[in-house]
Amino acid sequence: xxxxxxxxxxxxxxxxxxxxxxxxxxxxxxxxxxxxxxxxxxxxxxxxxxxxxxxxxxxxxxxxxxxxxxxxxxxxxxxxxxxxxxxxxxxxxxxxxxxxxxxxxxxxxxxxxxxxxxxxxxxxxxxxxxx
Numbered sequence: 001x002x003x004x005x006x007x008x009x010x011x012x013x014x015x016x017x018x019x020x021x022x023x024x025x026x027x028x029x030x031x032x033x034x035x036x037x038x039x040x041x042x043x044x045x046x047x048x049x050x051x052x053x054x055x056x057x058x059x060x061x062x063x064x065x066x067x068x069x070x071x072x073x074x075x076x077x078x079x080x081x082x083x084x085x086x087x088x089x090x091x092x093x094x095x096x097x098x099x100x101x102x103x104x105x106x107x108x109x110x111x112x113x114x115x116x117x118x119x120x121x122x123x124x125x126x127x128x129x130x131x
Contacts, residue, residue, distance in 0.1 A: 004052075005036050006035075006037055006065075011123075014021050015123050019023075021045060023047030027050070028042050028050070029051065029052075029084065030042070031037065031051075031096055031115075032053055032094070032111055033053045033058070033071075035065055036049075036071065039071045040069060040071060049070070051072070053073070062128055079131050086115070089116065091115045091116045091122045092122070095125055097124070112124065
């Protein structure tokens with residue numbers, strides 16, 4: 001499964017390296033963090049990273065795989081809570097939203113875009129393509 005890898009997604013690492021991104025304490029968010037490989041990569045660049053996944057099993061396994069992690073992970077009671085809107089730079093979503101059925105996918109795309117702080121970055125990867 002794509003979300004179970006032990007290494008961060010190569011499009012994420014390439015994206016950060018091409019832009020020379022460093023966190024400097026900025027709040028970064030991973031949508032659909034799976035077992036945590038992408039989320040664990042970003043604190044090494046200086047980001048204050050949080051992630052969520054709708055799978056309680058994924059959250060538990062991410063915590064087991066990464067004991068002592070500085071990454072906050074959670075399973076929300078709704079898809080993307082309003083308190084997370086316009087609060088993160090960057091927001092990263094990799095092959096998560098595309099797996100949803102049409103109606104919740106449309107709302108998820110809107111909500112992911114709402115999470116990005118004004119004037120800041122988002123990375124969304126669908127089916128191996130970066131945008």
